[in-house]
Amino acid sequence: AIGGETAMSVDVVVCGGTLGIFLACALQRVGWRVAVVERGALLGREQEWNVSRDELRTLLALDILTQAQLDDAIVTEFNPARIAFAPASHQSADAQEFFVQNVLNLGVLPARLIAHARDNFLARGGTLLEHHAFLRADVYDNQARVYLKTLQPQSSAFGAGGAGGAGAQFSADAAQSSSAQNSSDTVVVESRLLVDAMGNFSPIARQTRGGGRKARPDGVCLVVGSCARGPFPADLASRSDLLVSIRNADRGRQEFWEAFPARDGRTTYLFCYVDASPSRPSLAALFESYLSALPAYQHIPSTDSLQFQRALFGFFPSYKAAPLRAAVDRVLHFGDAS
Numbered sequence: 001a002i003g004g005e006t007a008m009s010v011d012v013v014v015c016g017g018t019l020g021i022f023l024a025c026a027l028q029r030v031g032w033r034v035a036v037v038e039r040g041a042l043l044g045r046e047q048e049w050n051v052s053r054d055e056l057r058t059l060l061a062l063d064i065l066t067q068a069q070l071d072d073a074i075v076t077e078f079n080p081a082r083i084a085f086a087p088a089s090h091q092s093a094d095a096q097e098f099f100v101q102n103v104l105n106l107g108v109l110p111a112r113l114i115a116h117a118r119d120n121f122l123a124r125g126g127t128l129l130e131h132h133a134f135l136r137a138d139v140y141d142n143q144a145r146v147y148l149k150t151l152q153p154q155s156s157a158f159g160a161g162g163a164g165g166a167g168a169q170f171s172a173d174a175a176q177s178s179s180a181q182n183s184s185d186t187v188v189v190e191s192r193l194l195v196d197a198m199g200n201f202s203p204i205a206r207q208t209r210g211g212g213r214k215a216r217p218d219g220v221c222l223v224v225g226s227c228a229r230g231p232f233p234a235d236l237a238s239r240s241d242l243l244v245s246i247r248n249a250d251r252g253r254q255e256f257w258e259a260f261p262a263r264d265g266r267t268t269y270l271f272c273y274v275d276a277s278p279s280r281p282s283l284a285a286l287f288e289s290y291l292s293a294l295p296a297y298q299h300i301p302s303t304d305s306l307q308f309q310r311a312l313f314g315f316f317p318s319y320k321a322a323p324l325r326a327a328v329d330r331v332l333h334f335g336d337a338s
Helices: 017-029 053-061 067-073 110-123 174-178 203-208 234-238 283-298
Strands: 006-015 034-038 049-051 074-077 081-085 096-100 106-108 127-130 132-140 144-150 166-171 186-196 219-229 240-244 256-262 265-275 307-318 331-333
Touching: 006 017, 006 144, 017 034, 017 110, 034 132, 034 186, 049 053, 053 067, 053 106, 067 074, 067 110, 074 256, 106 110, 106 256, 110 127, 132 186, 186 203, 203 331, 219 283, 234 256, 256 283, 265 283, 265 307, 283 307
Parallel strands: 006 034, 006 186, 034 127, 081 240, 186 331
Antiparallel strands: 049 106, 074 106, 081 096, 132 144, 132 166, 144 186, 219 265, 219 307, 240 256, 256 265
């Protein structure tokens, strides 16, 4: 168990493990000592990610995963993928359709992919700090000191290091971070580089953007969907939709669809890009639109004929000033945090 303020020293500390574990493995393979910090347990979802095989080959080329591990994570494969656009409202023609091969045509289980990367990282001597919440980071001329709050006791190995001249400070919560150095459950990680992989709501990224209203996104991608079993047409079992519109823009937004064969049925998404105005539709309103249009889109009698396995929804903020440039040296934004 970790008690008192404990310090460890590494070359790189990666805050945010879901994506960060892959970067950590790559850095580890070139000889860097790496620690990965994750607020909860480092686990992947059971809902497939859709990727292309060429993207997965990067994991092989960097020696992050083996071919056997990749094969284990792939649960579906299909071709072709359709792109279709509804005709303009004044036209009577059918939708224009295009088909492509080998684009997002694999369904990969994140749970297996991340589990394999985690195992490889630990087997090669990496340090994984699960159940540790980011409190603050003090960045100096020669290092970054990251303060973490232990949410669940666990064992680990630690080293030590020193600090140079004062630089910048990033914090998750002022009240928490002010007492972090005196907390009985605080871990300090000293590193040459801090990688911020804490996603769209990273406190470091938010502070770098200026905080408050300055950190508001310029645009948002809204996404809703589901995975369901049901009487889908037989030809859909081996075909996906990459980008499909079934009606024209309405109320200032254009809705698009995606659909993929899945291990548990068929996954369909409805998404749109909007600005960040409060007048834009809520996820609940978009879900109503999704359920209303789903039968016509997938050529099924009604949603009553489906056995829903899970519902999916989320949003992805976007910024004109992207990728985000770090405010100080020794900090790198990665993934959605950039």
